[in-house]
Amino acid sequence: MDHSTALLTDRYELTMLQGALTAGTAHRRAIFEVFARQLPNGRRYGVVAGTGRLLEALESFRFGGPELEFLTSQGIVDEPSAAWLESYRFSGNIWGYAEGDCYFPGSPILVVEGSFAEAVILETLSLSILNHDCAIASAASRMVRAAADRPIIEMGSRRTHEMAGVAAARAAYIAGFRSTSNLEAGRTYGVPTAGTSAHAFTLLHDSERHAFQAQLNALGPGTTLLVDTYDVPRAVAVAVELAGPELGAVRIDSGDLKEMAREVREQLDGLGAPKTRIIVTGDLDEYSIAALAASPVNGYGVGTSLVTGSGAPTASLVYKLVARAQTDDGPLRPVAKHSVGKPSKGGRKWAVRHRDDNGRAIAEVVSTSEPTSGPYDRPLLTPLVVNGEIVAREPLSEARDHHEQALAELPPSAFQLSRGEVAIPTKFVNGS
Amino acid sequence: MDHSTALLTDRYELTMLQGALTAGTAHRRAIFEVFARQLPNGRRYGVVAGTGRLLEALESFRFGGPELEFLTSQGIVDEPSAAWLESYRFSGNIWGYAEGDCYFPGSPILVVEGSFAEAVILETLSLSILNHDCAIASAASRMVRAAADRPIIEMGSRRTHEMAGVAAARAAYIAGFRSTSNLEAGRTYGVPTAGTSAHAFTLLHDSERHAFQAQLNALGPGTTLLVDTYDVPRAVAVAVELAGPELGAVRIDSGDLKEMAREVREQLDGLGAPKTRIIVTGDLDEYSIAALAASPVNGYGVGTSLVTGSGAPTASLVYKLVARAQTDDGPLRPVAKHSVGKPSKGGRKWAVRHRDDNGRAIAEVVSTSEPTSGPYDRPLLTPLVVNGEIVAREPLSEARDHHEQALAELPPSAFQLSRGEVAIPTKFVNGS
Numbered sequence: 001m002d003h004s005t006a007l008l009t010d011r012y013e014l015t016m017l018q019g020a021l022t023a024g025t026a027h028r029r030a031i032f033e034v035f036a037r038q039l040p041n042g043r044r045y046g047v048v049a050g051t052g053r054l055l056e057a058l059e060s061f062r063f064g065g066p067e068l069e070f071l072t073s074q075g076i077v078d079e080p081s082a083a084w085l086e087s088y089r090f091s092g093n094i095w096g097y098a099e100g101d102c103y104f105p106g107s108p109i110l111v112v113e114g115s116f117a118e119a120v121i122l123e124t125l126s127l128s129i130l131n132h133d134c135a136i137a138s139a140a141s142r143m144v145r146a147a148a149d150r151p152i153i154e155m156g157s158r159r160t161h162e163m164a165g166v167a168a169a170r171a172a173y174i175a176g177f178r179s180t181s182n183l184e185a186g187r188t189y190g191v192p193t194a195g196t197s198a199h200a201f202t203l204l205h206d207s208e209r210h211a212f213q214a215q216l217n218a219l220g221p222g223t224t225l226l227v228d229t230y231d232v233p234r235a236v237a238v239a240v241e242l243a244g245p246e247l248g249a250v251r252i253d254s255g256d257l258k259e260m261a262r263e264v265r266e267q268l269d270g271l272g273a274p275k276t277r278i279i280v281t282g283d284l285d286e287y288s289i290a291a292l293a294a295s296p297v298n299g300y301g302v303g304t305s306l307v308t309g310s311g312a313p314t315a316s317l318v319y320k321l322v323a324r325a326q327t328d329d330g331p332l333r334p335v336a337k338h339s340v341g342k343p344s345k346g347g348r349k350w351a352v353r354h355r356d357d358n359g360r361a362i363a364e365v366v367s368t369s370e371p372t373s374g375p376y377d378r379p380l381l382t383p384l385v386v387n388g389e390i391v392a393r394e395p396l397s398e399a400r401d402h403h404e405q406a407l408a409e410l411p412p413s414a415f416q417l418s419r420g421e422v423a424i425p426t427k428f429v430n431g432s
Numbered sequence: 433m434d435h436s437t438a439l440l441t442d443r444y445e446l447t448m449l450q451g452a453l454t455a456g457t458a459h460r461r462a463i464f465e466v467f468a469r470q471l472p473n474g475r476r477y478g479v480v481a482g483t484g485r486l487l488e489a490l491e492s493f494r495f496g497g498p499e500l501e502f503l504t505s506q507g508i509v510d511e512p513s514a515a516w517l518e519s520y521r522f523s524g525n526i527w528g529y530a531e532g533d534c535y536f537p538g539s540p541i542l543v544v545e546g547s548f549a550e551a552v553i554l555e556t557l558s559l560s561i562l563n564h565d566c567a568i569a570s571a572a573s574r575m576v577r578a579a580a581d582r583p584i585i586e587m588g589s590r591r592t593h594e595m596a597g598v599a600a601a602r603a604a605y606i607a608g609f610r611s612t613s614n615l616e617a618g619r620t621y622g623v624p625t626a627g628t629s630a631h632a633f634t635l636l637h638d639s640e641r642h643a644f645q646a647q648l649n650a651l652g653p654g655t656t657l658l659v660d661t662y663d664v665p666r667a668v669a670v671a672v673e674l675a676g677p678e679l680g681a682v683r684i685d686s687g688d689l690k691e692m693a694r695e696v697r698e699q700l701d702g703l704g705a706p707k708t709r710i711i712v713t714g715d716l717d718e719y720s721i722a723a724l725a726a727s728p729v730n731g732y733g734v735g736t737s738l739v740t741g742s743g744a745p746t747a748s749l750v751y752k753l754v755a756r757a758q759t760d761d762g763p764l765r766p767v768a769k770h771s772v773g774k775p776s777k778g779g780r781k782w783a784v785r786h787r788d789d790n791g792r793a794i795a796e797v798v799s800t801s802e803p804t805s806g807p808y809d810r811p812l813l814t815p816l817v818v819n820g821e822i823v824a825r826e827p828l829s830e831a832r833d834h835h836e837q838a839l840a841e842l843p844p845s846a847f848q849l850s851r852g853e854v855a856i857p858t859k860f861v862n863g864s
Contacts (some may be wrong), residue, residue: 008594010587010613012627015651019629023646025636032632057594070619078650116636123630124614127590128597155442159746161596162440162489162560181442182556187502195444197451198555200464200753203767204457204548214455218510219447229769304746313740314591321632335635337661 005057005125006067006085011076013121018081026084026117029325029332031348034110034126036103040135040312042419045410047141047403048109049171050133051099055390057125063088090118094385097351099394100174100402101380102410103134104364106426108349109317111381116324123319131317132164135309136171139286141403142310143302144176145415146290151178152300153194155281156307168307174399177306178299189396196251202229212242222248224279227264228255236264240271249277249298257282258295265296285310286417323348334368345428351380353409354427361409367429378409437489437557438499438517443508445553450513458516458549461757461764463780466542466558468535472567472744474851477842479573479835480541481603482565483531487822489557495520522550526817529783531826532606532834533812534842535566536796538858540781541749543813548756555751563749564596567741568603571718573835574742575734576608577847578722583610583731585626587713588739600739606831609738610731621828628683634661641670654680656711659696660687668696672703681709681730689714690727697728717742718849755780766800777860783812785841786859793841799861810841 020026039046063071063085071077077085092114103109110126112119143152154172157165157180169177169185179194180186186193197215205211212225212235221243227235227250239247250268252260257280268276280292281301289300309315323332323346334346347368354363355376364380365371373379384392407414414423452458471478495503495517503509509517524546535541542558544551575584586604589597589612601609601617611626612618618625629647637643644657644667653675659667659682671679682700684692689712700708712724713733721732741747755764755778766778779800786795787808796812797803805811816824839846846855 005594007616007619008589008597009615010589010627011615011618011625012613012629014615015627015647015655016629016633019633019647019650020636022650023637023642025646028636030636067619071615074618074625076615076625116632120632123632124590124597125594128592128594131591132593132596157440157442158556158559158751159563159748160560161564161593161599162437162557163595164564164593165440165556165560167593181444183441183443183446183503183508184439186443186506186508187439187499193443193506193508195442195447197444197448199769200548200552200555201448201451203753203769204452204460204462204756205455206758210455210457214457215447215451218451218454223447231770304748308745313745314736316591316736319590321635324636326638337631337635338663 003060004062004064004067005060006063007070008125008128009121010124013123014071014077014081016120017117018077020116021081021084027115027328029329030114030116030119030321031323031332032112032119032123032319033108033322033349034130034317034319035106035108036315036317038105038316039422040316043138043312044414044416044420044423045102045104046134046315047137047175048097048099048101048103048134049137049174050129051096051384052394052399053133053167053170054126054129055384055393057129058090058385059390061090061122061125084117088118089388090114090122090385091388092118092385093383093387095381096384097380098382098402099399100406102406104422104424104426106345106366106428107364108351108366108381111349127317127319131315133167133171134315134317135312136168136306137175138315139310139312140172140175140177140306141407142286142417143289143306146286146417147300148293150297150299152302153177153179153181154306155181155195155301156303157182159304160307165307170396172306173396174403176400176403196224197226199226199229202226208235209238209242212239216243221246224249224251226251226253228252232260232264233267236267237271240268240273240276245273245275247273247276249279251279251281253282258292261292261295261297290417320344322346352377353380355409359409360411361424363424364426365429366426371429435492436494436496436499437492438495439502440557440560441553442556445555446503446509446513448552449549450509452548453513453516459547459760461761462546462548462551462753463755463764464544464551464751465540465754465781466562466749466751467538467540468747468749470537470748471854472748475570475744476846476848476852476855477534477536478566478747479569479607480529480531480533480535480566481569481606482561483528483816484826484831485565485599486558486561487816487824489561490522491822493522493554493557516549520550521820522546522554522817523820524550524817525815525819527813528816529812530814530834531831532838534838536854536856536858538777538798538860539796540783540798540813543781559749559751563747565599565603566747566749567745568600568738569607570747571742571744572604572607572609572738573839574718574849575721575738578718578849579732580725582729585609585611585613585731585733586738587613587627587733588735589614591736592739597739602828604738605828606835608832608835628656629658631658631661634658640667641674644671644674648675653678656681656683658683658685660684664692664696665699668699669703672700672705672708677705677707679705679708681711683711683713685714690724693724693727693729722849752776754778784809785812787841791841792843793856795856796858797861798858803861
């Protein structure tokens with residue numbers, strides 16, 4: 001992002017800054033923590049995504065002339081606050097769960113340490129990115145598990161905000177999707193892109209035969225032909241007649257996909273095209289993907305349900321002050337509000353995934369002092385920013401790997417699609 | 433948007449382009465239409481939003497060096513297609529419903545006329561923007577009606593993609609929200625901004641009293657103090673003690689809001705602060721707002737449910753080819769696919785809101801020839817782009833006005849919050 005991200009901020013963060021500067025409390029050391037009180041929708045686990053995007057956005061979080069002009073002309077901040085913002089660079093430390101790792105209720109997936117002033121104004125930027133990307137990755141991971149070894153193409157850009165679509169493609173890729181329809185995600189993040197044609201292409205031409213021939217001429221026989229514009233069996237027959245047994249795939253986007261897949265597979269085999277694959281699309285989610293497990297389907301395209309988090313479009317992550325000093329350099333003391341129904345646990349947190357000797361996860365252990373890890377435990381927080389310097393930049397492929405490894409640790413109950421208990425309990429351990 | 437928006441596109445649009453260029457069918461005149469097959473969630477009406485953003489994004493839809501380099505190096509398009517994209521400027525016509533107007537199933541809210549090639553590649557950009565913004569505005573409008581004359585602050589940025597938050601603030605404002613917490617929406621779109629402090633500000637200080645005093649010192653007694661960090665009655669007492677009867681407002685973010693509002697109102701009145709307003713926040717949606725109608729609440733803040741479309745995060749709009757010529761300049765002929773369960777009606781459409789002599793809407797009349805309007809009917813499609821030139825740029829305030837006027841026409845049943853029938857039926861009229 002070349003633009004300043006500084007105004008992707010809720011106004012109250014800047015009024016709090018001004019209040020604290022006025023009161024002389026702005027420079028107290030503080031720790032903010034990002035966590036989810038619970039997982040949405042009875043999910044068994046959540047998936048961390050967005051961290052890489054957040055670190056990029058943090059680099060562009062600068063209050064330049066245009067931003068300050070807006071803030072002062074609108075009376076949103078006074079001159080001393082504007083002066084402070086002008087020289088703002090986050091100079092603190094950030095630790096986080098690795099992108100692709102799993103999280104559970106109370107997991108401190110991001111820990112931000114700095115002065116109150118410099119940390120409080122990162123709330124909205126952090127939550128926007130993490131709430132969106134974690135919601136998408138969490139839904140995507142379930143779809144990938146449901147699809148087992150069959151690839152899934154992400155194709156939801158048309159159903160969400162134009163920039164959210166790009167981020168969704170990235171998050172889905174972390175969680176194991178094979179590719180995306182979104183070209184900007186291909187350019188910006190290197191996610192492999194896919195896609196061939198829509199019904200419009202068939203309708204443009206004088207007949208389905210003309211349309212198929214046009215597509216084969218342009219893209220070769222390995223392409224995917226969309227066969228449900230008029231009559232599926234007729235379309236499949238024409239497709240194989242024109243492309244031969246080398247036809248890459250046919251796509252079915254409507255109807256009873258289970259029944260259709262069976263019939264089309266039979267027809268393709270009968271026509272001597274046993275290698276031609278069947279791709280199904282059309283309002284799929286993890287449940288309908290699971291229902292197609294026994295059907296002769298070779299790949300899925302998922303749109304709406306992916307970009308809307310399959311019923312949970314936001315991850316319910318919050319950004320809370322958990323500790324602060326009472327003087328600028330005093331010791332950090334835990335703090336927590338007492339609001340009804342919204343419990344928070346005060347104090348700086350550490351976290352390990354407690355595992356047995358088979359490497360199987362048993363509990364998420366969150367402690368308020370540095371933990372003494374068991375021999376198989378896996379520490380979860382890694383340094384992302386040290387003294388204002390970003391120290392963790394990893395290719396997306398590593399996040400994909402993290403995710404596979406993190407899933408491999410989870411007990412089988414994690415992969416039930418039904419609503420239920422989280423896969424492992426979170427144990428809070430009080431430190432000294 | 434300064435950046436090129438050209439890659440906010442699904443790959444299949446460019447493979448269709450290439451196929452049509454190869455086949456010599458790319459320059460056939462074509463009409464694409466954006467419409468919803470149904471409204472989500474048993475809603476009574478939808479609200480058009482995003483048109484202004486789409487027109488801006490259209491201006492930046494240019495394939496420059498970096499975009500073409502990506503597309504050719506990845507083998508996504510061949511050289512002739514790349515050459516065509518390089519000189520791409522949309523040269524056709526676009527008509528649309530006014531931003532802020534209502535829509536119903538089948539309403540042709542956007543009609544795009546051009547060559548197949550130049551119109552087909554606008555699918556994803558158009559749908560991403562309209563599906564998101566219409567979903568938000570449609571949910572927002574119900575909340576505004578539920579709140580009656582009480583103002584609503586939009587504060588959902590933390591719960592959605594960082595750029596979606598900006599667009600959501602804009603869409604909510606069109607639908608009648610009073611303000612937003614999102615500073616970028618203030619800068620980019622002139623939406624009024626609001627916000628004072630979070631629990632973190634109270635927790636930073638040595639006591640709630642210190643925190644309130646700090647905020648009052650910085651922002652004056654007209655500010656809004658957050659009173660539910662520890663104990664609400666104690667906080668309200670301290671707030672009035674420090675600020676006096678001029679205290680602007682108190683905010684309650686947790687607990688039983690109905691009960692709390694009643695108690696706090698009594699307490700404020702008892703303390704001689706009858707003008708101090710009560711703002712409530714905390715997972716509100718149109719239903720909980722409606723449930724507070726009889727409570728002494730002066731304003732609402734809505735976050736999560738707004739930016740997630742209150743259960744319908746996407747508007748289910750589709751972009752379909754409805755007519756095309758069989759030669760480059762031949763007459764337009766209706767087309768429609770026959771896919772099971774996804775009916776489309778072919779042909780270029782016109783639309784009027786049919787009204788009675790009291791100006792009350794009776795039906796959405798969608799016709800495939802220019803309609804002969806009744807005396808009270810209101811034509812719904814206005815020119816947005818003429819021969820590639822954007823002709824409709826209106827301030828956001830006009831979209832806000834459109835929305836109020838469009839709502840005023842609807843029958844009372846439109847404002848029932850329960851799931852049910854759409855407010856007026858859509859009548860399809862076949863032209864000659």
